[in-house]
Amino acid sequence: MQDVMTICNYCGCGCGVYLRVDQGRVVGSYPSKNHPISQGNLCSKGWHLHEFIHSANRLTEPLMRKYGKLCPVSWDEALDYTTKSLLRTKKAHGSDSIGVLASAKCSNEENYLLQKLTRAGLQTNNIDHCARL
């Protein structure tokens, strides 16, 4: 068993949480006593932070719509089809016909990369996220 320090994934408080890992599974969440915000406390969402990680409903394979239904495909197929579709739209309707939504649930690095991809790669400033919702 091992405890890994991370930050809670729910609200903007940013509590320090230990995830307890047993044989490759996250089995518990515990507050950090010394973290400046949590100071040994968590809310009900924080105490049960680990519960959705191994949910049977998690997506585990890339999916692609074929004959109206989402079917499992390989990463290469999903990525290639996405690339082709985005390039086709860009060619037919221009860069500003593509829109991108980033996520307040993803890391700084991921948000940075996605806006870089949008601006430098797709050549549009059509990027936003749910800050107002």
Next chain:
Amino acid sequence: MTNSIGELKGAEVLLVTGSNTTETHPQIARNILRGVDRGAKLIVIDPRKTDLAREAHIHLALRPGTDIALINGMMRIIIDEDLADDLFISMRTEKFTALRDYLHRLDLDEIATITGIDLQTIRDAACIYARSCKSVICYCLGVTQHTCGTNNVQAVANLAMLTGNVEKEHGGVDPLRGQNNVQGACDMAALPAVLPGYQSLANLEVRERFKAAWETDIPQTPGKSLTEMTHAGREGEIRAMFIMGENPVLSDPHLGRVEDTLQHLDFLAVSDIFLTETARLAHVVFPAASFAEKGGTITNSERRVQLCHRAIKPIGNCRPDSEIIMELGRRLGCPGMDFDSDAEIMDEISLLTPIYGGIHYDRLEGSWGLQWPCWDRDHPGTSFLHKYYFARGKGQFTITEHQEPREGVEEKYPFTLVTGRGSYHHYHTATMTRNSRRLVREYPEALLEINQDDCEKLGLQQGEMVELVSRRGRVRVKAQITDRVQPGTVFTSFHFWEVPINRLTIDALDPKSKCPEFKVCSANLRKVDHD
């Protein structure tokens, strides 16, 4: 937040407006209540009698959408009582005279009528706030989710500057950020009109710097905001979308329109950890790794950039979003998409983003993070903002005038519908919390908060189903009789897909922030007879 979370407990007066803090920011609420235990006075402005409002010394239960009138009234009283901080106003601010003249023309009795709060209560609250030099204002989406949201925030800023409560350890204006990394996503410029660190797209020098680092030109015209993209309709300009970790089909206002827009795109790709309502409409769905399966940094409400550690390897065939973006970037021919680690990405961020200038992984490892602005490697980070000067130099007073919400109550729609997060146990569209067994057990279904008086009129009993209708749609939901809402107002959350309340909400936006008016729309309801 201009302050740090820990500083709240040292304040003498805490004014909380438009925030259900105990449910949506529990650890911030803990600091607020700790302050109250130490003798601080708590004033809560909220149409609902939230748990925090029950703890308040003064609860200003205003009519939804009348924040500006209330704050203008408080400012007028502060000036009348000679409690304004004249020295601060003359040294650190500008355009006060115009605001003062405007406030002098206000009729306080009219303000009491508009807000529905008696004048003496407003007077008490104003005096308590202004008499202390350690007064903090915390606000949340109850202030911003209005068509006059930007002006609501300006009114709050006026109030803080009027009393000089801005530049201090235990005084300031603190917007509470809702999601774990909404602050970071804004800092990183997942926004249509700025570059990382809120640098202007219009500034040639800034653009040149990014052009040199990214080895490519970047477009200059600001992009579309979220609601402009998701509400364009089937004939909209946007033809293809990539959505990472977001569920607009449940979270955006006027859902019928969102579905219509997304269903008619030529191409939609979604990256998420669950098959959300939005992912179900996609052509391609990428299985993303959850927070436990990746590293990276996130930035909390008090601007603290903190390191997350990977606990387990991605389950199944999942990949972190950073890998998905880089794979796509390389295939799309985007330069600079070959990073070996999150630390390397952060090095590029700090190079291009002055407020993150001194933030590097070796400094974050083994610490509790760094609060931006952190200009360089030797900078210790900043616990509270605007010490000695504001970002723009002098603080500017701006007159804000009361404006009625877009939809008023009328005969056909006599109720005011307020929406928001509604439970301690659920979060946003509940994609994660409803996959957590114990959280579902605690709060299994959507409830509509409705006042006892209204229930008697409608012949409604606790737990009976009602049909709620607005100009845009209808839902069926179980009634919860409570004194949390005033007569004529009903409240429910957007956590449950079975009760997609955003079918009813209005997509009228604040003209500047593009924030939708989730907090006020008119609705009607009737008891559903058993079929």
